[in-house]
Amino acid sequence: MSSRAVVIAPSLLAADFSRVGEEIRKAETAGADWLHLDVMDGHFVPNISFGLPVAEAARRATSLFLDTHLMIEDPLTYGPQFAAAGSDRVIFHIEACEPPEGRVKWPRGWALAGEPTAAGLRRGREIAAAIRKTGKAAGIALNPETPAEAVLALVPDVDLILVMSVWPGFGGQAFIDGVVPKIAELRRGAPGLRIEMDGGITPATIGACARAGADAFVAGTAVFRQPDPAAAVRALREQAG
Ligand code: DX5
Ligand code: ZN
Numbered sequence: 001m002s003s004r005a006v007v008i009a010p011s012l013l014a015a016d017f018s019r020v021g022e023e024i025r026k027a028e029t030a031g032a033d034w035l036h037l038d039v040m041d042g043h044f045v046p047n048i049s050f051g052l053p054v055a056e057a058a059r060r061a062t063s064l065f066l067d068t069h070l071m072i073e074d075p076l077t078y079g080p081q082f083a084a085a086g087s088d089r090v091i092f093h094i095e096a097c098e099p100p101e102g103r104v105k106w107p108r109g110w111a112l113a114g115e116p117t118a119a120g121l122r123r124g125r126e127i128a129a130a131i132r133k134t135g136k137a138a139g140i141a142l143n144p145e146t147p148a149e150a151v152l153a154l155v156p157d158v159d160l161i162l163v164m165s166v167w168p169g170f171g172g173q174a175f176i177d178g179v180v181p182k183i184a185e186l187r188r189g190a191p192g193l194r195i196e197m198d199g200g201i202t203p204a205t206i207g208a209c210a211r212a213g214a215d216a217f218v219a220g221t222a223v224f225r226q227p228d229p230a231a232a233v234r235a236l237r238e239q240a241g
Contacts, residue, residue, distance in 0.1 A: 002187070002215035004194065006240045008233050009034035009067050011198075012058065013049060013171045014220030020054070023224065024061045030229035031237075034065040036198075036218045038171075039082065041072035044096055045109060045169035052078075052085050059086025069141065069198065069218075071168045072096065076127050083134040090131045091139035091162050094150050097123040104145070108167035111145035121153055128157035139196070143168065144176050148185040155190045163214065166199030171220040175200030180212050187213025203235040210240040 010032045015023035027035055037055055042048040058066060068087035072078060075092035082090050095103055095110035098120035104111045116124065124140065131138040139160035140151050144167060151161055163183060166173035176199070186195055196216035197209045206217055219236060226232040 002195070002210075002213055004215045006210065006237060007033040007194070007196075007216040008223075008236050009036040009196070009216060009218045010223040010229075010233075011036040011038055011171065011218050011220035012054075012224075013038040014224035016224075017050075020057060021061045024058060024064075026229055027223065028062060028064060030223060031233045032064060032223070034067040034088075034216070035062060036220075037066060037068040037087065038220075039068060039070050039072060039078075040169060041074075043073045044093065045071045047169040052081060055082055055085040055087060065089070067091070067139075067196075067218075069162060070096075071141075076123070076130060079127055079131045079138075080134050083131050083136040087136060089137040089139050089160060091141050091160065092124075092127050092131075093141045093143065093168075094120070094124060094154070095143055095146060097121075097127065106143075106145055106167075109143055109169065111143050112147075112150040114147060115149050115153065124154050125157055128154065132157075139194075141168075141198075144179055148182050148189060151186070152189045155193060158193065160194040160196055160216070161186055161190055162196045162198055162218075164199055165197050165201070165205075165209070168199070172225075173200055175202070175205040177208075180208050183209055183212035183214050201236070203239045206236055207239045
């Protein structure tokens with residue numbers, strides 16, 4: 001368990017893009033703590049979502065904490081740009097820090113087999129420093145098949161670890177139960193950081209993650225696609241409690 005208050009972060013990816021401003025207000029009135037922005041480039045993941053103009057529009061539309069998740073190949077170039085666009089935290093993937101020869105290709109995306117190479121670690125520190133230089137927070141994400149030890153050397157450089165509980169690229173996928181033991185390992189290795197779960201989070205899956213030590217939860221489908229988003233946020237909080 002974590003000693004911090006649980007955070008619920010609805011993902012804009014599941015919103016109706018024909019009326020983004022209204023959808024953001026819906027998340028606010030539903031009791032969201034953060035708004036999660038999923039940025040995809042069609043290279044790091046097999047999908048394209050949205051970019052800087054949408055992050056800027058979200059910043060104009062809300063004072064909620066903007067938690068931006070970059071599923072892109074070049075977070076060194078774009079991380080500081082998303083920070084300048086109004087993100088409060090910019091999260092990048094450890095797999096994107098690693099040169100291609102240090103990565104493992106799974107059918108659904110990238111993984112590392114263990115600790116990053118010296119070049120990968122250098123790159124990760126460089127990206128985190130570039131984001132922090134803008135005055136914003138930095139977070140590190142890891143894909144379902146990447147083990148905890150791949151990110152532990154970056155603990156001093158970030159304030160949050162994002163654990164993917166689906167292969168990134170699409171909302172609405174089923175939670176991968178196999179990632180739960182990794183949460184406890186990360187909690188032991190990073191007692192001072194937020195641990196955020198992303199993918200397939202519902203009232204049925206959130207409890208096991210919270211008991212293992214996660215304290216922030218992205219929820220796309222489980223908030224935006226529900227008839228009563230406020231009740232949905234309450235249900236998530238109750239099950240995480
Ligand atoms: C997946 C994204 C997630 C996703 C979560 O690539 O990083 O944030 O939108 O959506 P749900 O909650 O529907 O699994
Ligand atoms: Zn995400």
